[in-house]
Amino acid sequence: MTRASSAIPFAVACLGIATFALMDTTMKRLSIELGAYAAILWRQGMAAVMAGIFYFRERQPWPGRAAMRFHLMRGCAGAVMATTWFYGLARLPMAEAIALSFIAPIIALFLARLLLGETVGRESIIASLLGLAGVAVMLVARLGDGTDRHLDGVAAILFSAVLYAWNLILMRQQAQVARAIEVAFFQNAISGGWLLIALPFVWFALPSSVAIPHGDQWPLVVAGAALTVVSLFLLSWAYARAEAQALVPVEYTAFVWLSLWGAVFYAEAVTVTTLIGAVLIVAGCLFAAYGRRADLIKVEVGA
Template sequence: MSTTSTPLSGVNQPLKGIALILLATFLFSSHDTLSKYLSGIYPIMMVVWVRYVVHTALMACIFMPSSGLRVLRTKRPGLQALRAACLLGTSLLFTSGLMFIPIAEATAVNFLAPLLVTALSVPLLKEQVSRGQWIAVLVGFSGVMVIVHPGGELFTPAVLLPLGSALCFACYQLLTRLVAAHDSPTTSNFFAGLFNSLLMSAIVPFFWQSPEWKHIPFMLALGTCGMVAHLMLTQAFRFAAPALLAPFGYCQIVFAGLWGFIVFNHAPSLTAQAGIAIICLSGLAAAWQQRKKGG
């Protein structure tokens, strides 16, 4: 699953930024594909636990030798814990949804998150949202209704899982905005990984299933894809502006569709493709409206 990052200095190499965000979206879609595959074999709680433990272990190997425990020092521990809980909710709900919904369609529904950020920023951050942005939000939800239209095979309560994931992820992004003024992206990402690893470690014994040796490489790859994707996304914003990179983020849906066809032999229907296109266009329109505002 994808995330947002705070723009950084050195925004002057757009091709490098585009290459990095494309790599990040490919890795995020690979992560989701591995989640769907493993959750068909192991309990979801165990799959999510593996994801965070591997992620945190890799971050510790990369950052702690030079920074030590300073990397975990936060000025807003309460907000960081709430942010981490929202990310964990995203992981649990999205992975659960993948058990019932094809990966491309679930990914597209989860991409409502940027639109939900727009809507929630009004009551939570007291931001001003233009009429054009509200229209983009409504159009995005209409895209979901096209995908899960009444009478269609996806018109089931299971669609509430990726919708819930999108809502959690929108809250996660809003909290990321708030903590960005106090802590570095490395601290925020490390804190979230460690917090969720500890929380899931307390829960996973109740769902434990001894992994087969042949699945361990997939489990390691799951956490590695998630961690490296986050790093690549952070690096992308070092080289190119968010407004330039926003359209390329939607390539994750394309990669998810390709993985869904290759691994699970599923291709979105024409109706689902139309709904996916509507969600993508509404998200791009919202990003364009935000750019006009100078946000």
């Protein structure tokens, strides 16, 4: 694929990430007030209804076996990924959370080796060391800042990053066998379904985590759902038209957006250690993406 042919998908993916960052901003407040599980459950349900209106209006045939397999896998991964992400986001500054999550593309390199049989070369090893160094810088700063450390939030973000790495592979596979609006609907509907399955267990273990929005929280639920649908549509459209390695740098624009929204809406400052950690992790990802001859994640349909 030439640079010219990937320019439009790249721009669309950038818009998709910007939309996701705005969604994260609304969901951070909901996660603080309702809890991560309740916030994501209500958002997924609302988003499934919104996407479903457009999906069923087109009267498209039901997804085939290959598409449904990716819908189910990505929906399951997305439910856990989103819950742990918003749990961490409610406890950490948004810039620090997104910087920690940037380790996902590096993890994706090793998942590609495990799931797709790709070779893990010298570049991947160096990228991993840079990424771990970046995480270590931010972790050491958090351990020594003398405030509430929220290490549970750090652990949640890193676990979410592992799932997001798998999600990067699934996203490319899914986009090859399903249209963007289909992806948006089934991603939200199936993720919401998995969360509903977990509802009895959550209710038994943490009944306070199952809350109903009220008052001015409902507009945030609607906004979060709408932004989710739009972002999923844009990213699915882009990933269907460009290889994953061409779109990897798009992920890092989220740092700018979330740093900005964190400062505007939550008065969060971006620390020097967060910047250093982000630079190390991003450097590792870009080194791995462009320092090797093989694609970062080159997926054949049905692989």
